[in-house]
Amino acid sequence: MKRSExxxxxxxxxxxxxxxxxxxxxxxLEGKNAVQSQSYGPExxxxxxxxxxxxxxxxVDYPKVTDPSLVLALTSEAYTKYxxxxxxxxxxLVDDSVNTLLDEGVLSLPIIRTAREELGRPIVANIxxxxxxxxxxxxxxxxxxxxxxxxxxxxxxxxxxxxxxHLGYKLIAExxx
Amino acid sequence: xxLLQGNEACVEGALAAGLDFYAGYPITPSTEIAELxxxxxxxxxxxxxxxxxxxxxxxxxxxxxxxxxxxxxxxxGPGFSLKQENxxxxxxxxxxxxxxxxxxxxxxxGQPTMPSQGDVMQARWGTHGDHPVIALSPSSVEETFWLTxxxxxxSEKYRTPVILLMDEVVGHMRERIEIPQDIGEVINxxxxxxxxxxxxxxxPDADLVPPMASFGEGYRFHxxxxxxxxxxxxxxxxxxxxxxIQRLHDKIDRNYAxxxxxxxxxxxxxxxxxxxxxxxxxxASRAVKQAREQGIKAGLFRPITIxxxxxxxxxxxxxxxxxxxxxxxxxxQLILExxxxxxxxxxxxxIMRADGELITPAQILAYLxxxx
Amino acid sequence: MSGEDKYLRSNRLPHILCPGCGHxxxxxxxxxxxxxAGLDQNKTVIVSGIGCxxxxxxxxxxxxxxxxHGRALAFATGIKFAKPELNVIxxxxxxxxxxxxxxxxxxxxxxxxDITTIVLNNRIYGMTSGQFSPMTPxxxxxxxxxxxxxxxxxDICELSKAAGATYVARSTAYHVAQLTDLVSKAIMxxxxxVVEAVSQCPTYYGRRNKMGxxxxxxxxxxxxxxxxxxxxxxxxxxxxxxxxxxxxxxxEAPEYTARYHSIVDSLKDKExx
Numbered sequence: 001m002k003r004s005e006x007x008x009x010x011x012x013x014x015x016x017x018x019x020x021x022x023x024x025x026x027x028x029l030e031g032k033n034a035v036q037s038q039s040y041g042p043e044x045x046x047x048x049x050x051x052x053x054x055x056x057x058x059x060v061d062y063p064k065v066t067d068p069s070l071v072l073a074l075t076s077e078a079y080t081k082y083x084x085x086x087x088x089x090x091x092x093l094v095d096d097s098v099n100t101l102l103d104e105g106v107l108s109l110p111i112i113r114t115a116r117e118e119l120g121r122p123i124v125a126n127i128x129x130x131x132x133x134x135x136x137x138x139x140x141x142x143x144x145x146x147x148x149x150x151x152x153x154x155x156x157x158x159x160x161x162x163x164x165x166h167l168g169y170k171l172i173a174e175x176x177x
Numbered sequence: 178x179x180l181l182q183g184n185e186a187c188v189e190g191a192l193a194a195g196l197d198f199y200a201g202y203p204i205t206p207s208t209e210i211a212e213l214x215x216x217x218x219x220x221x222x223x224x225x226x227x228x229x230x231x232x233x234x235x236x237x238x239x240x241x242x243x244x245x246x247x248x249x250x251x252x253x254g255p256g257f258s259l260k261q262e263n264x265x266x267x268x269x270x271x272x273x274x275x276x277x278x279x280x281x282x283x284x285x286x287g288q289p290t291m292p293s294q295g296d297v298m299q300a301r302w303g304t305h306g307d308h309p310v311i312a313l314s315p316s317s318v319e320e321t322f323w324l325t326x327x328x329x330x331x332s333e334k335y336r337t338p339v340i341l342l343m344d345e346v347v348g349h350m351r352e353r354i355e356i357p358q359d360i361g362e363v364i365n366x367x368x369x370x371x372x373x374x375x376x377x378x379x380x381p382d383a384d385l386v387p388p389m390a391s392f393g394e395g396y397r398f399h400x401x402x403x404x405x406x407x408x409x410x411x412x413x414x415x416x417x418x419x420x421x422i423q424r425l426h427d428k429i430d431r432n433y434a435x436x437x438x439x440x441x442x443x444x445x446x447x448x449x450x451x452x453x454x455x456x457x458x459x460x461a462s463r464a465v466k467q468a469r470e471q472g473i474k475a476g477l478f479r480p481i482t483i484x485x486x487x488x489x490x491x492x493x494x495x496x497x498x499x500x501x502x503x504x505x506x507x508x509x510q511l512i513l514e515x516x517x518x519x520x521x522x523x524x525x526x527x528i529m530r531a532d533g534e535l536i537t538p539a540q541i542l543a544y545l546x547x548x549x
Numbered sequence: 550m551s552g553e554d555k556y557l558r559s560n561r562l563p564h565i566l567c568p569g570c571g572h573x574x575x576x577x578x579x580x581x582x583x584x585x586a587g588l589d590q591n592k593t594v595i596v597s598g599i600g601c602x603x604x605x606x607x608x609x610x611x612x613x614x615x616x617x618h619g620r621a622l623a624f625a626t627g628i629k630f631a632k633p634e635l636n637v638i639x640x641x642x643x644x645x646x647x648x649x650x651x652x653x654x655x656x657x658x659x660x661x662x663d664i665t666t667i668v669l670n671n672r673i674y675g676m677t678s679g680q681f682s683p684m685t686p687x688x689x690x691x692x693x694x695x696x697x698x699x700x701x702x703x704d705i706c707e708l709s710k711a712a713g714a715t716y717v718a719r720s721t722a723y724h725v726a727q728l729t730d731l732v733s734k735a736i737m738x739x740x741x742x743v744v745e746a747v748s749q750c751p752t753y754y755g756r757r758n759k760m761g762x763x764x765x766x767x768x769x770x771x772x773x774x775x776x777x778x779x780x781x782x783x784x785x786x787x788x789x790x791x792x793x794x795x796x797x798x799x800x801e802a803p804e805y806t807a808r809y810h811s812i813v814d815s816l817k818d819k820e821x822x
Contacts, residue, residue, distance in 0.1 A: 021351060024352075025180050028178060028180055033352070033353055034353065035350055036351040037349060037350040037351070038349065040290055060352065061459045061466075061538075062460045062537070063350050063352070063459060064346075064537075066537060198627070198630070198631050200627060219809070219812055219816055222813055224631055226626070226627075226630055228626070229652050229653060229656035230652060233623030233626070233653050234623075236616065236617070236620040236623030236624045236626075236627060237624065237626050237627030238627060239624060239627065240624035240625060240626065240627025241628065241630065241632075243612075243627075244628055244631045244632040244635065245631075246631040246632075263620065266616065392594050392612040392628060392635060393594070393612065393634070393635045394591070395591040397590070397611055397612055398613075399606070399614075400613070400614050400615065401614075402616065402617055403615065410561065
């Protein structure tokens with residue numbers, strides 16, 4: 001793998017930055033290089049937030065995303081700002097709450113709803129999203145991603161997060177069938 | 178192996194180099210440095226204090242350093258402006274300390290969460306009066322770790338404040354870093370050895386650096402921001418004034434080879450040199466690689482030490498060069514120094530950006546394709 | 550040796566202060582108070598900012614630090630926090646401490662860090678030849694108040710008390726024995742202490758405001774400085790132009806460096822367990 005660029009977006013407080021960190025750490029666990037960066041407004045909550053991850057078997061020079069292979073948007077604002085107008089061939093995942101006009105080929109999935117309804121914890125939507133992302137893009141081995149998730153989440157929430165990750169993979173499996 | 182932010186790596190480097198004391202004031206995008214040290218310093222018996230403002234944080238660091246502590250403060254644009262007067266005090270009183278500036282968009286409050294390299298000239302000339310400056314600029318998380326150690330070492334060795342000039346991209350990005358057990362040489366300031374009664378706190382040794390006693394050791398010496406003679410007391414003499422300012426410059430200039438570091442890529446046969454530092458050098462590195470693939474003879478010249486500017490190294494690359502281009506996240510700062518140093522020997526151009534976005538490799542490549 | 554001989558750098562004398570200035574008297578009181586408090590000369594640091602009063606540490610034989618304008622307390626905080634075993638005394642003026650340094654002043658009070666601050670209040674910027682300070686009374690003349698000072702002054706001691714200082718006192722250059730006693734008590738207080746020392750500037754303040762000679766100005770200190778007991782018997786109208794001298798406030802509160810180091814110790818204990 002030469003260089004994969006992933007852009008995760010949502011609103012501040014949705015755990016987008018943590019999701020990027022986990023993805024980058026999963027890549028490191030496999031001996032790859034990874035850079036995670038973010039951009040956000042002055043507010044800690046709300047506003048459109050973006051977390052970018054670059055995974056490469058070589059060293060990463062330019063640390064930002066210019067040619068993404070996958071873009072995730074959890075809110076309409078994030079979709080408009082960071083995901084709309086991607087070239088063909090870019091996988092675009094959005095939460096099904098995104099209620100703006102979507103480009104052709106965008107994959108709409110019930111990420112937040114799954115976290116809320118199946119796990120009772122909307123806060124783990126970012127982990128559901130990670131499962132979905134890796135399910136579709138196969139960036140890292142599932143075991144690496146699970147290990148990276150468990151390394152970062154608070155003690156006592158391991159089962160919840162493991163379930164969230166698997167539900168994310170399941171969303172992709174179901175959308176393919 | 179860890180995935181760390183540049184700001185986190187700065188903290189790890191400072192602790193590895195023996196940081197005893199940190200005083201700071203919260204400001205984006207450097208706050209993680211204060212937050213981490215608030216948790217880490219007390220665990221190892223060190224002192225962390227959040228002061229009432231940026232000015233007092235700089236002052237507290239100098240006061241602590243005079244008791245023998247290794248000290249650091251971190252800030253960003255507006256805070257760096259506020260620290261300037263006391264930064265000059267540290268320089269004039271030859272008090273070691275490290276000042277980290279994680280550059281953000283300015284002027285004024287500007288763009289607190291966006292990167293810039295707009296403080297390059299402020300780092301050089303921010304405080305009033307004639308003074309030398311040491312400023313280092315890391316391009317990666319790992320380099321931030323090592324340059325923080327180096328900043329502490331240089332400040333102790335030369336009794337001078339050292340500026341670590343980061344930018345928001347390097348401060349906030351996370352990447353792989355390995356922190357070794359053995360970090361190599363850790364330098365501590367030179368102490369006086371004679372009878373305290375005969376101690377002259379500003380009498381330099383042959384290396385132009387005066388040995389430094391600490392408050393509370395019985396030397397009972399005086400420190401002032403006024404022009405002072407070797408005894409430390411104020412002097413109104415023109416001769417002493419001129420000699421002191423000259424010595425402070427010589428202290429840095431004569432140790433240029435020890436202080437200045439650069440890194441080059443593909444400069445051996447380059448016809449076009451891209452001068453870039455900090456995060457911008459990462460874009461330049463990629464653009465140079467891409468240019469080479471297209472047969473354009475480009476090279477990267479990356480000052481790691483920004484001040485003193487690596488003039489000798491740049492001049493030694495000039496033979497064979499047709500053009501030098503400076504890429505920086507401002508509207509033209511280090512380019513002024515590059516132009517001054519090459520002084521017409523070769524044409525100089527700039528790739529500049531001050532919109533809060535990192536210069537892209539594509540931007541630099543397009544320039545190289547045009548001037549080749 | 551007496552306090553003056555032991556604690557002054559006699560080779561630095563004579564000082565730069567004007568004839569009749571009250572600051573030398575206050576400096577004498579400070580060194581006698583240091584002697585009375587029994588401080589180790591090698592473990593005592595005197596810190597100042599910028600101004601006439603801030604030149605005093607240069608004449609005092611301790612580790613001494615003459616800093617930037619207004620910032621003496623911030624430098625002193627760094628010294629005390631880095632090496633709590635040092636005795637730290639700040640010598641500052643009304644402009645230095647309360648105008649440009651006002652923020653550091655109130656926050657030093659709030660932290661209750663173990664520093665003794667002597668504010669030499671001569672109600673004027675003397676070093677720059679007579680601009681008004683935050684302690685220049687309304688209506689008084691200064692080079693930057695040629696038609697009478699528009700600003701109001703404030704009460705250093707009330708400010709200190711409200712901001713959290715645990716020892717607050719006031720005296721004058723005239724009441725030098727009392728001043729010495731109060732400074733020594735301030736030094737003994739484990740916390741942030743403020744002593745306002747009313748001093749006279751006959752050169753730039755007294756002359757412009759027709760207050761007579763240095764002796765006249767010290768006689769004014771004698772008449773204006775009243776004890777709390779005497780003040781209690783005076784009506785508010787009778788108190789105009791007068792001020793209470795003596796110990797004005799004492800309180801118990803955790804000292805900053807001690808509190809920090811109790812956290813350091815508790816972390817050490819946890820790590821050992």
